[in-house]
Amino acid sequence: MQFGYSELCLAHDPGSRHPESPDRLRAIRERLKKKHGVEYVEADPCDLDRMAAVHERDYLESVREFCADGGGSWDPDTTAVEETWEAIRRSAGLACWAAEAALEGATGRDTPFSIGRPPGHHAVSDNAMGFCFVDNVAVAAQHxxxxxxxxxxxVAIIDWDVHHGNGTQDIFYDRGDVFFVSLHEQGLYPGTGDIDETGTGEGEGTTMNVPMPAGTDDRDYLAALEGPITAALTDFDPDLLLISAGFDAHRHDPISRIRLSTEAYALLSDRVRSLAADTDAALAFVLEGGYGLDVLADSVALVHETFDGREPIEPEDEPGDKAESALEDVIDAHDLEITPDEF
Structure with a gap:
């Protein structure tokens, strides 16, 4: 894969005890040293005008000034330093690069994956939250x-971070040209992402939330992707498929209760690759969460290996009853003509 990366993203340092630390990128880079075919690309920083296509300009100006004044705690979870503004610009710019590279034909072993930080999917149009200041994947989609x-x-966006992508949802909730899917743990921060949140106005039906009960595992997530998500996005027929790729649904991540294995991320990557091929959509990945450094690095490396030719190991079990019930509710909410025995 091609990985979008900038050393300047390391300068955003919210403190040694903060889970969203520069060590996340260092761990990924260290693990990828051992892998074949890794290429790094540094993209141009994103300018304020491009970010203002999805965020209120006054808010962005406030963040820039906040950082210029030395930063601090924007809220209890979201912290900045002086260098954070440049990291924000780089992270959003890398997401735009990933979309551009995919649309220019990068595929297979050249599939783009932006590993910028800070992450973005919790940032709403006029505020920062949940470690996020600017919604990178939303900026890339609008670009x-x-x-x-x-x-x-x-454009379709699949967010498989364990937390609901409330910022991306809010930005595109009344839009019919962006289909947003969030596959997340039910009841976890930020407490949004119910099944009945499906969009409004021109965006009615183009938001899909798939909240999964704690304890669900690889086969449950595959059923969600192979079932309602694939059915809905096949009908939507996107030109570009962006993956908000968080890795905090891993069973060894410290802040979630979903039970994905490392292999799950190979399986999910394989399925979204097939979905993109079937809909003739360009495909790109944008990093979101993942806070256990070893499992984050292992999981990103396995995504890379999947695009480098490794065949994922298929699970042998069936989806659990709780997950199947949740997926039936998603199917009903979107009037999809599929049944659980089809996936």
Whole structure:
């Protein structure tokens, strides 16, 4: 894979006890040293105008000034230092690079994966929260739609971070040109992402939330992706598929109760690759969460290996009853013509 990366993203340092630390990127880079075919690309930073396509300009100006004044705690979870503004610009710029590279034909072993930070999917249009200041994947999606050269009419986003991507949902909730899917742990921070949150106005039906009960595992997540998510996005027929790739649903991540194995991320990557191929969509990945350094690094490395030719190991068990019930509710909420025995 091609990995978008900038050393300047390390300068955003919220403190040694904060889970969203620069060590996340260092761990990924260290693990990828051992892998074949890894390429790093440093993209141009994102300018304020491009970020203002999805965020209120006054809010962005406030963040820039906050950082210029030395930063501090924006809220109890979200902390900045002086260098954070440049890291924000780089992280958003790397997400835009990933979308551009995919739309320009990068696929297979060249599939782009942006590993910028700070992450983005909790940032709403006018506020920071949950470690996030600017919604990188939303900026990238809007950039693709606005860029005449790419002729993009529809973008789909699958967010498999264990936390609901409330910021991305809010930004596109009344839009019909972006289909947002969030596959997350039910009841976890930020407490949003119920099944009945499906969009409004022109966006009615283009938000899909798949809240999974604590304890669900690889087969349950595969059933969600192979069932309602694939059915809905096949009908939507996107030109670009962006993955908000968080790795905190891993069973050894310190802040969640979903029980994914490392192998699950190979399986999920394989399925979204097939979905992109079936819909003729460009495909790119954007890093979100993941706070156990070893399992984060292992999981990202396995995504890379999947695109480098490794075949994922298929699970042998069936989806659990609780997960199957949740997926039936998602199917009903979106009037999909599928049944659980089809996936």
């Amino acid at each position: 693709a739609l606005d860029h005449d050269a790419y002729d993009v009419d529809r």
